[in-house]
Every structure is written in C-alpha cells, then in structure tokens.
Amino acid sequence: MGSTKLKLYLGADYVSAFAMSAFVALKEKQLSFDLVTLDLKSRENYLDSYRDLSLTCKIPVLVHEGFALSESSAIAEYLEELAPASKRIYPQDIKQRARARQLQAWLRSDLLVVRKERPFDLVYFGKKDTPLSDEARAATDRLFHVADRLLEEGAEHLFGDWSIADTDLAIMLNRLVANGDPVPTRLAAYVRRQWDRDSVRAWMDIERKAPAIA
Ligand SMILES: N[C@@H](CCC(=O)N[C@@H](CS)C(=O)NCC(=O)O)C(=O)O
Numbered sequence: 287m288g289s290t291k292l293k294l295y296l297g298a299d300y301v302s303a304f305a306m307s308a309f310v311a312l313k314e315k316q317l318s319f320d321l322v323t324l325d326l327k328s329r330e331n332y333l334d335s336y337r338d339l340s341l342t343c344k345i346p347v348l349v350h351e352g353f354a355l356s357e358s359s360a361i362a363e364y365l366e367e368l369a370p371a372s373k374r375i376y377p378q379d380i381k382q383r384a385r386a387r388q389l390q391a392w393l394r395s396d397l398l399v400v401r402k403e404r405p406f407d408l409v410y411f412g413k414k415d416t417p418l419s420d421e422a423r424a425a426t427d428r429l430f431h432v433a434d435r436l437l438e439e440g441a442e443h444l445f446g447d448w449s450i451a452d453t454d455l456a457i458m459l460n461r462l463v464a465n466g467d468p469v470p471t472r473l474a475a476y477v478r479r480q481w482d483r484d485s486v487r488a489w490m491d492i493e494r495k496a497p498a499i500a
Contacts, residue, residue: 295347298323300494303406303457304358308346311362313485315372359390362450377445386451404461411496456480
C-alpha cells in the first residue's frame, strides 16, 4: 500500500447508509483514513470539482493515491484487494464471496420502497409513525425471506466469519427494527449483534444534528 492516507468523502450530516457501509469496511480493515465532508443540502456534491472527482456526484467516495472510487460495494471490494493481509471483509470461499456480493447488489437495487418509507435517518433520529404500505410490506417479506435463508439457525454471521455483507443486511433490517416495525425475533437479534461491533459503534458515535423540522 502506498503512503498516501486514504480519504472518505461523505455527507456532512453523516446519515447515509452507503457512507456507513464504506466507513465500516475501512474500520474493519483497520486502515487509517480521513473523513472529508460535503454539504449535500447545498448541493456541494454537484460542484464541478466533486463531479470531476466522483464521476457520479454521489457519496461515499474513497480516494487512494489520486484514484477516486464511488459506489460503496466497489469501495469495499477495492479495500479488500488493496490490503489483502488485513482482516478479511469478504468470505474466503469463492462461492460464499459471490453470495456476499449478490446480497450487496440486491440490497442496493431492490427494496427501494423500504428505503423510501423507512429512510435510514430514523436509525439516528427516531421513528416514522406512518404504517408501511402494502408494497413496502411485500418488500419486507422478500427481505425477511432472503435473510432467513442466508442466516443459518444459531449462526452469528451470514458466511461463518463476519463480512461486510452482514453490515449491509443489518443496515436494511435496522430500518425496520429501529422503527419498531415487526421483524422476526432472530433477525432483530442479529441486527443488535451487528450494531454491537466496534466498527458500527464508531460510526454511530459520530456526533450528528437532527434535521430542523420545517
Ligand atoms: N449505490 C450507491 C448509492 C450512493 C447514494 O445514493 N448516495 C446518496 C447518499 S445516501 C447521495 O450521494 N445523495 C446525494 C445526491 O444524490 O445528490 C452506493 O452504494 O454508494
């Protein structure tokens, strides 16, 4: 690894689930990094300088030796290859590793209605009182089915040792657990265990201000 310190660009409100995933990946790899914040509300991420850096104008972005990478799962994969001697964040076994990536891709491309009705900021700032729509309930059923199939009875993690896919799954499930929505008991316990990890605690311990009520 080169000597340049890694940088993680993220929103100044520190609420993004995707930024959290990249942050946890960096912490679990025990890599040293600086945080660089952008004010998403004033659309700082659409300034030319950030567009040129990020390509996508999204956060998070990882910068390593002048190479900037967006997409949180691509960041995790890059870190795994960058620091192969550090603790693994993907399963060693090729099929389990593929399954972990499958889950990450699915969590990012499906369940949009859950993200909309249970935005991640509720995990920091409290409940939404609106009930889930029929469409969102159908999506949560799909989520519970996948989680139930992948998490073996009595297992602590999805694929033996912890992987970043555990954090990503727990992030999605915690939109419901933290809101008090019905979640199967063992999946809720799994989320609480994931939330007990030092890397996740480090993220949750960041000071953030609740948004002003309009
Ligand atoms: N698939 C991307 C999603 C990134 C994303 O949607 N980031 C949001 C914050 S959660 C963002 O940059 N929003 C600002 C905007 O779109 O203007 C990832 O995994 O990193």
